[in-house]
Amino acid sequence: MEDGRPIFLQIAELIENSIIDGTLAEEAQVPSTNELAAFHRINPATAGKGVNQLVDEGTLYKKRGIGMFVATGARAKLRDRRREDFAQQFLHPLLAEANKLGIDADELKRMIDRWEQGR
Amino acid sequence: MSTVVSAQQVSKRFRDVTALDDVSFTLEENRIHGLLGRNGAGKTTLMQIMTGQLLASSGRLTIDGRSPYENETVMSRVCFIKESQTYPQYFKVRHALESARLLFPGWDEDFAQALLADFRLPLNRQVRKLSRGMHSMLGIIIGLASRAPLTLFDEPYLGLDAVARHLFYDHLLTDYAEHPRTVVLSTHLIDEVGELLEHVLLLDQGRVLLDTTAEDLRGQVVTVAGPGSAVDELAAEYEELHREILGRYARATLRGTFGTAERARAKALGLDLEAVSLQDIVVRLTTAHARSGDATTTGTRKKETLR
Numbered sequence A: 001m002e003d004g005r006p007i008f009l010q011i012a013e014l015i016e017n018s019i020i021d022g023t024l025a026e027e028a029q030v031p032s033t034n035e036l037a038a039f040h041r042i043n044p045a046t047a048g049k050g051v052n053q054l055v056d057e058g059t060l061y062k063k064r065g066i067g068m069f070v071a072t073g074a075r076a077k078l079r080d081r082r083r084e085d086f087a088q089q090f091l092h093p094l095l096a097e098a099n100k101l102g103i104d105a106d107e108l109k110r111m112i113d114r115w116e117q118g119r
Numbered sequence B: 001m002s003t004v005v006s007a008q009q010v011s012k013r014f015r016d017v018t019a020l021d022d023v024s025f026t027l028e029e030n031r032i033h034g035l036l037g038r039n040g041a042g043k044t045t046l047m048q049i050m051t052g053q054l055l056a057s058s059g060r061l062t063i064d065g066r067s068p069y070e071n072e073t074v075m076s077r078v079c080f081i082k083e084s085q086t087y088p089q090y091f092k093v094r095h096a097l098e099s100a101r102l103l104f105p106g107w108d109e110d111f112a113q114a115l116l117a118d119f120r121l122p123l124n125r126q127v128r129k130l131s132r133g134m135h136s137m138l139g140i141i142i143g144l145a146s147r148a149p150l151t152l153f154d155e156p157y158l159g160l161d162a163v164a165r166h167l168f169y170d171h172l173l174t175d176y177a178e179h180p181r182t183v184v185l186s187t188h189l190i191d192e193v194g195e196l197l198e199h200v201l202l203l204d205q206g207r208v209l210l211d212t213t214a215e216d217l218r219g220q221v222v223t224v225a226g227p228g229s230a231v232d233e234l235a236a237e238y239e240e241l242h243r244e245i246l247g248r249y250a251r252a253t254l255r256g257t258f259g260t261a262e263r264a265r266a267k268a269l270g271l272d273l274e275a276v277s278l279q280d281i282v283v284r285l286t287t288a289h290a291r292s293g294d295a296t297t298t299g300t301r302k303k304e305t306l307r
Helices: A007-020 A033-040 A044-056 A074-101 A105-118 B043-050 B093-103 B109-119 B132-145 B162-178 B190-196 B214-220 B228-235 B260-268 B278-294
Strands: A060-063 A067-070 B003-014 B017-028 B032-036 B058-063 B078-082 B150-154 B182-186 B199-204 B207-213 B221-227 B239-246 B249-255 B272-275
Touching: A007 A044, A007 A074, A007 B214, A033 A044, A033 B162, A044 A060, A044 B162, A044 B214, A074 A105, B003 B043, B003 B182, B017 B043, B017 B058, B017 B182, B017 B199, B017 B207, B032 B043, B032 B190, B043 B058, B043 B078, B043 B150, B043 B182, B078 B132, B093 B109, B093 B132, B109 B132, B109 B162, B132 B150, B132 B162, B162 B190, B190 B278, B199 B214, B199 B278, B207 B214, B207 B278, B214 B221, B214 B278, B221 B228, B228 B239, B228 B249, B239 B278, B260 B272
Parallel strands: B032 B182, B032 B199, B078 B150, B150 B182
Antiparallel strands: A060 A067, B003 B017, B003 B058, B199 B207, B221 B249, B221 B272, B239 B249
8 A cells, every 4th residue: 555645545446446447346245354454464444444435435335244245336436426536636637737848738639639549 | 442551641760761751541452553662762661561560650551440560360361572582491482382372361272383384483493592583483473372362562573584574464464353352563663564553652752752543644744845935835834844955846744634625735836745654754753853852942943955
């Protein structure tokens, strides 16, 4: 675990990423708190806090005595939320850097088009 | 959540040295607590009082509500692994393990055997002929297999290589997850254990400098870097622990609240935010504390200049 944000948030985000990219299918079982703690070498209470946040948000649900599962519809919901965050998280720093280098919006658009064609 | 260890205004004086000075804190049950601080901060003295090996000069310390000093009921629930543990001359590794089995009601022999195999510790070697690292392994095996409701490790890994240390961390985490208990870990290798800890107690010159959850601490201290004027502007609203200057570029370690709004503000000022590891937080806090303790006037902060 790196970066300055609380570790439990990073754990929640890792699970979200797995749901968004399909590694964790809807209705699939999520690793237990203890498994997450052992794998990431973090305190089990911290891992539990990350998992519980996803339960509170309805992304995961508990089956008593069995474990945690991905809720149906979680993937679409997470994608929608990440799309809303996209501008703030990615466009804002991109435009700030472009501005620093004197790249205007038109030039930036051309660069994106060229990048797309080059692939 | 119940309290296992409670210290109220505990002080310990050795002739003219004050090892602990009015220390108050509580340790909650079934958590991993980090007891951190520089050499001579009072960590070992505190653990000796917690395990009934020393009596406080003043104040009151209890384990499960009772004084640990000469109290067998309390001590059967406590396992203290210290770097300087000595055994009788003729003791072999297996004798040390047999004594531990008799001493700790929660002892798990299968777990001890599994640990012995993992650490590759020879059962029939005399303890006094073990290398420094192997001696530490023996302590770790006893500490883990004892499953004592309160387990204290005082610098448990002197001479241990990185492989053995990570074996220790992995076993501690998995066994703690399956058999929750209260663990106190005193260590200098803060970066290695930072993420294992749930609660941090930082001692400095016999006093409690910090008593907080590791998670709160991570969000509390941040390094910002960028144009000096922007750093000045942001630093004015925080407690500044440290600053380095490179020409007109500055980097400051700040303590305070760093939520989403504060982070956005720092970015808008053109500042980069960097995470500060638990180890760096401890270094910054203890040195900042030492400076403020020495200074006769408050508000002056030493600024390092790099050129």
